[in-house]
Structures are given as C-alpha cells and as structure tokens.
Amino acid sequence: MNHAVIAETTFNTSLTSIGRPPRGPIHKVLVSFSAAYFTGAFVTDLAYWHVPDVLWERFSIWLITAGLIMAGLAAIAFVFDVASDRLIDEPAWPRAVGYAIAVLLSLANAFVHSRDGYTAVVPLGLTLSALVVIVLLLTAWVGMALANRHRVGG
Amino acid sequence: MMHGLTNARPRKLARGLVVLSVAATSLALVGCDDHGGDPTKQIGANPVLPSLQQYLVPPIRIAKAVGWGDETPTVPQGLQVQALATGLEHPRSLYVLPNGDVLVIESNGPKAPIFRPKDIITGWVQWFAGAKAKDANRITLIRNGNGDGVPELRTVFLDHLNSPFGVALVGHDLYVANTDAIVRYPYQDGQTSITAPGTKLTDLPGGPIDHHWTKALLASPDGSKLYVGVGSNSNIGENGIGAEYERAAIWEVDRASGAHRIFASGMRNPTGLQWEPETGKLWAIANERDEIGPDLVPDYLTSVQDGGFYGWPYSYYGQHLDPRIVPQRPDLVATAIAPDYALSSHVAPLGVAMYTGTELPANYRGGAFVSEHGSWNRTPLNGYKVVFVPFSGGKPSGPAQDVVTGFLDANNHARGRPVGLAMDRSGALLIADDVGNTVWRVSSARPDSPPKPGS
Numbered sequence: 001m002n003h004a005v006i007a008e009t010t011f012n013t014s015l016t017s018i019g020r021p022p023r024g025p026i027h028k029v030l031v032s033f034s035a036a037y038f039t040g041a042f043v044t045d046l047a048y049w050h051v052p053d054v055l056w057e058r059f060s061i062w063l064i065t066a067g068l069i070m071a072g073l074a075a076i077a078f079v080f081d082v083a084s085d086r087l088i089d090e091p092a093w094p095r096a097v098g099y100a101i102a103v104l105l106s107l108a109n110a111f112v113h114s115r116d117g118y119t120a121v122v123p124l125g126l127t128l129s130a131l132v133v134i135v136l137l138l139t140a141w142v143g144m145a146l147a148n149r150h151r152v153g154g
Numbered sequence: 155m156m157h158g159l160t161n162a163r164p165r166k167l168a169r170g171l172v173v174l175s176v177a178a179t180s181l182a183l184v185g186c187d188d189h190g191g192d193p194t195k196q197i198g199a200n201p202v203l204p205s206l207q208q209y210l211v212p213p214i215r216i217a218k219a220v221g222w223g224d225e226t227p228t229v230p231q232g233l234q235v236q237a238l239a240t241g242l243e244h245p246r247s248l249y250v251l252p253n254g255d256v257l258v259i260e261s262n263g264p265k266a267p268i269f270r271p272k273d274i275i276t277g278w279v280q281w282f283a284g285a286k287a288k289d290a291n292r293i294t295l296i297r298n299g300n301g302d303g304v305p306e307l308r309t310v311f312l313d314h315l316n317s318p319f320g321v322a323l324v325g326h327d328l329y330v331a332n333t334d335a336i337v338r339y340p341y342q343d344g345q346t347s348i349t350a351p352g353t354k355l356t357d358l359p360g361g362p363i364d365h366h367w368t369k370a371l372l373a374s375p376d377g378s379k380l381y382v383g384v385g386s387n388s389n390i391g392e393n394g395i396g397a398e399y400e401r402a403a404i405w406e407v408d409r410a411s412g413a414h415r416i417f418a419s420g421m422r423n424p425t426g427l428q429w430e431p432e433t434g435k436l437w438a439i440a441n442e443r444d445e446i447g448p449d450l451v452p453d454y455l456t457s458v459q460d461g462g463f464y465g466w467p468y469s470y471y472g473q474h475l476d477p478r479i480v481p482q483r484p485d486l487v488a489t490a491i492a493p494d495y496a497l498s499s500h501v502a503p504l505g506v507a508m509y510t511g512t513e514l515p516a517n518y519r520g521g522a523f524v525s526e527h528g529s530w531n532r533t534p535l536n537g538y539k540v541v542f543v544p545f546s547g548g549k550p551s552g553p554a555q556d557v558v559t560g561f562l563d564a565n566n567h568a569r570g571r572p573v574g575l576a577m578d579r580s581g582a583l584l585i586a587d588d589v590g591n592t593v594w595r596v597s598s599a600r601p602d603s604p605p606k607p608g609s
Binding site for chain 2: 115
C-alpha cells in the first residue's frame with residue numbers, strides 16, 4: 001500500500017501534465033467488491049450472534065478472506081491505474097487512508113475469526129466487523145463530500 | 155493550486171501509513187511474545203493453571219522433522235535402546251500378541267476437510283512437522299522369538315484397513331479399531347498374516363470431519379467388553395456441537411452384541427487406555443484443548459469413572475469454564491471431574507503402558523510409561539519424550555521422570571516423535587516413532603549386549 005500511494009503521487013503529477021486522455025480506474029471496482037465482502041461479514045456475524053451456528057462464522061471468515069484478497073488486488077490495480085495514467089478520484093488520500101484502516105482492521109479481524117468457538121465472533125470479531133463497516137461508510141462519505149467541494153471550488 | 159496540494163500529499167500519506175502499520179504490527183506481536191512457564195509446575199495432581207488468554211495470532215512452534223541418521227534416542231544409565239524395526243510407514247501404535255509377535259499399526263488420519271482458511275494453514279504446518287505421511291493403512295508383524303531385539307521375521311499382517319489405531323485380542327478374535335468401525339478377524343496362534351475378511355462389530359464415529367481420528371482399544375480382563383477411546387471432532391466445538399455426538403468419550407462395547415454405551419464423557423481426546431494392575435481400574439491418557447495459552451490446558455493421565463464427565467468442551471480441570479463454547483452447560487460443569495494427574499500442557503500424550511514386567515530395573519516396576527508426541531503450538535517446545543509416572547497403591551506417587559529423550563536435536567528439530575507404547579513379552583518397552591519411522595526397544599543394559607545397529 002505504501003508503495004502504491006507514493007507511486008501514485010509521483011506518476012499522477014508527472015503523467016497528467018503530459019496530457020494523455022484519462023480513463024476510468026480499475027481499482028475502484030475491486031475496492032467496491034472488498035467493501036461488499038467486509039459488509040457481508042458483518043451481516044453474517046450478526047446472524048451468528050443471534051444464533052451461534054458455526055456455519056455463520058464460516059461465512060464470515062471466508063467473506064473477510066475474500067475481502068482481503070480483493071484489497072490486495074485493488075492495491076496492485078491502483079499502482080497499475082496510476083502508472084497507466086487512469087483518472088483517480090480527487091482528492092485520493094482520505095479514501096486511501098480510510099480504506100487502509102478498514103483493510104488493516106479486517107486483517108486483524110481475520111485472525112480473530114480464525115479462533116475456535118464462540119469467541120471467534122463474540123465480542124471482538126463482531127466489534128471489528130462493525131468498525132470496518134463504519135470506517136468504510138465514513139470514508140465514502142468524506143470522499144464524496146470532499147469530491148463535491150473540489151468540484152464546486154475548482 | 156493542484157500542484158501545491160500534490161506535493162504535500164505524499165509525506166502526509168506516508169506518515170499516516172507508517173503509523174498504521176506500526177500499530178498493526180505491534181498488535182500482531184502481542185500474540186507472539188508469549189512463552190510458556192516451567193512445565194514441572196503442571197505435573198501431578200495439582201497443576202498450576204494460569205488465567206486463560208485468547209490470541210490474535212495463535213503461536214505455532216513446530217519441530218521440523220529431520221530423521222535420526224545414525225543417532226538413537228537417549229536413555230538413563232541402566233537402560234539400553236535399540237531399533238527393533240526401521241523403515242516403517244508412520245507407525246502409530248503397537249500391540250504384542252501372546253506368542254511375543256509385535257504388531258505395528260502403520261496408519262495416519264484421513265484427509266482433513268477445509269472449512270476455514272485456517273485449515274489450509276494447519277495443513278501446511280502438519281506437512282512441515284512430518285505429520286502428512288501417506289496412510290499405509292496396514293499392520294506389520296515383527297517376530298523376535300529369542301527376545302534379543304533382532305527380528306527374525308517381518309511380514310504384512312493385515313492390509314487395506316481404514317486409519318487403524320487400536321488392536322485387542324480376545325481368545326482367537328482379533329479386533330482392529332479402524333477410525334470408523336471395530337472389525338473382528340479370526341486369529342490362530344502363531345499366524346503371521348490374516349487374509350480372511352473381517353466382520354464389523356460396531357460402527358465408530360468417523361468421517362466426514364474426523365478431527366481426532368485415532369480409536370484406542372482395550373479389552374476387559376474377562377473379554378466381555380471392549381473399551382474405545384473416541385476423540386472429539388474439533389479443538390473446542392468449532393465444528394458445531396452436533397459433530398460431537400458420542401465423541402470425546404470412552405465407549406464400552408459389548409463384545410457379543412456390538413451394542414455400546416458411553417462409559418465416560420467429556421474427555422477431549424482419550425488416546426490410550428490401560429488397566430491399572432493393582433486396583434483393576436481403567437486409566438486413560440487424554441489430550442486437552444489448545445489456543446488459550448502456552449500453559450493451558452495440561453494434558454493428563456487419569457483413572458476413568460463409570461459415567462464420569464471430565465469437562466470437555468464446557469470446562470477443564472473441574473469447573474474452569476471455557477468461554478469459547480456457547481450455550482454453556484452449568485448442569486454438566488457442576489459434575490465435571492478433575493483428572494488425577496496432569497502431564498503439563500501441549501505435550502500430546504499418545505501412548506500409555508502400565509508396566510507389569512520385570513525386565514526393566516526395579517524403579518520402573520509399578521507405574522505408567524507415557525509417550526509425549528510433543529507440542530506444536532507452544533514456546534518453548536514441550537514433550538518429545540517418554541516419561542515414567544511411578545504408581546503406588548494404584549495411584550501416581552511422584553513426579554514424572556524422563557526415560558527416553560533425544561527425540562529433539564540441538565536445533566530443536568525432531569529426529570522422531572514417540573507415539574504408541576507396549577511392553578513386549580520379555581518386559582522390554584517398545585516405542586513407535588511416527589516421524590523416525592522406527593520401533594524402538596528399551597531394555598535393561600547388559601554388559602554383553604550386542605552393539606547398537608548403525609553405530
């Protein structure tokens with residue numbers, strides 16, 4: 001992630017100034033997928049909390065794992081997007097930081113969900129899943145708000 | 155204006171991400187800096203039980219399997235050790251027939267299903283530790299008629315079994331406990347190979363999960379009953395309580411009808427059963443639960459009470475509750491029996507032999523040998539040896555003594571790992587080694603004894 005972000009700024013400034021026509025970014029789609037997976041895990045965690053059937057816990061850990069794989073692919077795609085001069089939503093950094101927090105929390109959550117038995121979900125796993133959803137929502141909201149301001153202000 | 159913004163951005167971003175990654179790393183390290191205490195505090199009737207902890211990253215500390223080369227295990231002065239058979243395929247347990255022939259059960263568990271990403275990681279860990287050997291599904295017979303420890307005969311005794319572990323002979327009926335059934339075969343004295351088809355006595359809880367697959371077997375002295383150690387289907391109920399039906403228990407099977415009842419329950423994985431010779435009571439070794447600390451929960455050796463409940467999964471060592479199992483069962487926990495003798499945590503006892511012979515020196519007469527396969531989730535490693543628990547008046551009477559060691563080399567790599575134990579006809583102790591693929595024979599040292607093979 002580190003590299004991806006640093007690369008973004010360098011390439012973005014240097015390449016946009018050359019003036020190639022911008023195309024849609026690939027990483028955005030992958031980010032949406034991972035956000036959906038993480039949110040799904042929160043839902044299956046709630047189900048497990050309600051009825052502690054191991055099936056819900058298994059859904060959760062696979063959803064979190066899938067979300068993390070998508071996040072890894074999104075990071076690669078982000079580098080590619082920047083390198084190939086695709087349009088990145090501006091400003092990028094609040095989204096990047098928010099998303100990075102959500103992914104790191106989800107990584108911790110994957111370990112918690114790999115515990116055996118009830119404490120794989122309740123209370124810490126469920127809490128982390130909820131936090132991830134909150135962080136993702138905040139990130140989206142802040143991102144949109146700032147994008148609007150940019151548009152209005154620019 | 156845009157350019158001014160972008161110049162400030164990378165530094166801010168980099169700083170934020172560094173802070174985040176440091177936070178995440180330190181969070182992960184909390185789980186790693188976690189060493190187990192002195193195992194001797196957890197040996198005996200009153201083990202010290204620390205408070206329970208839950209990990210973010212559970213510790214994995216495995217001994218890489220390297221084999222013996224020219225080395226042999228280490229025994230105290232007065233004893234000697236030699237290889238009775240080498241080049242076996244994952245020998246797990248041993249049984250000595252009345253004529254002295256030794257049966258070596260070469261076996262491994264069925265393929266574990268993948269329910270969670272964790273199961274994939276566990277598979278890699280087991281492969282690294284040499285536990286993923288092919289399942290030979292066979293019993294090899296070794297004959298050493300003159301008792302010198304050099305076999306005259308080695309044949310395939312029984313083949314095409316299904317993850318066999320326990321064996322018991324009653325008269326001319328030989329019972330093999332496969333992972334999913336007890337099968338009876340006709341056996342004549344001196345027979346070196348059985349080709350007759352087996353007859354199923356009863357089904358046992360097997361697949362599709364079959365987490366703890368070994369089925370220990372012991373016949374009652376009068377031959378009317380068979381006792382079967384049936385391990386749990388999970389570490390701590392993570393496969394659902396429905397998967398634990400009639401598991402984590404010792405079964406009593408009627409030999410005539412095949413009918414069974416639960417003799418004792420709440421034992422997570424009872425891997426070895428023996429009759430205590432003085433009192434005639436049933437004793438068992440059991441493997442306790444993982445992932446709540448390097449010193450929880452101690453594995454144990456215990457007498458088994460008819461109808462007794464030993465805690466799993468709801469509690470351990472009596473009424474110590476395990477929060478990982480919901481809903482709890484206070485009614486059961488109230489009745490939970492604390493085991494008699496702790497062996498310390500994560501040693502993984504997989505073989506027990508009450509010593510009734512006279513071959514070994516006097517200090518080993520009256521007591522139980524226990525093989526400790528060794529830990530994989532504790533730092534530092536624990537087990538990887540065969541210990542002797544002295545008994546007096548039908549009960550353990552002192553601390554466990556190391557008898558056979560050297561399974562770990564100086565780099566903490568595993569040359570071998572001890573599993574099944576048996577006493578041969580002469581009274582020597584036999585040890586199955588499923589990483590060294592050897593059967594070791596421990597006897598009294600004699601000045602005129604033959605030199606160790608390979609040295």
